[in-house]
Amino acid sequence: METIYVDRNNKFAKKLYLNNTALTSDQMDAISRVDIVFKGVTYDSATYAAAFDWTTEKANSYIIFALGEISVLPEGHDQKAELIVYTSEDTDGIIWDYIDLTVYDI
Numbered sequence: 001m002e003t004i005y006v007d008r009n010n011k012f013a014k015k016l017y018l019n020n021t022a023l024t025s026d027q028m029d030a031i032s033r034v035d036i037v038f039k040g041v042t043y044d045s046a047t048y049a050a051a052f053d054w055t056t057e058k059a060n061s062y063i064i065f066a067l068g069e070i071s072v073l074p075e076g077h078d079q080k081a082e083l084i085v086y087t088s089e090d091t092d093g094i095i096w097d098y099i100d101l102t103v104y105d106i
C-alpha cells in the first residue's frame with residue numbers, strides 16, 4: 001500500500017516489467033503519458049506533469065510518483081487504483097498494474 005499526502009513531497013516508485021523483464025531505457029523513453037485512476041477519476045501526466053517522472057530513473061525501469069502534487073486528489077482509499085501507460089504504439093493505454101493507494105489531505 002502507498003500513502004499519499006496532498007500538497008506534500010512524499011514519493012514512491014514503481015518498477016515496470018513486461019513479460020517478467022524490466023523495461024529498457026528505450027522502452028521507458030517510448031512512454032508518452034501515464035495515468036492513475038483513483039476512485040474512478042483519471043489523473044494524467046499531461047495535466048499533472050510534476051506528479052509523474054519516468055525519465056529520472058529510466059535506466060532502472062522506475063516511474064516515480066509524487067501524487068501529492070495533485071492538489072485536487074480527494075482523501076480516501078482505493079485498493080485497485082489503475083496505473084495506465086501510453087506509448088506511440090499503445091495510444092489507448094495499457095492497464096499496467098493496480099496500486100493500493102490511500103490519500104490524506106492534512
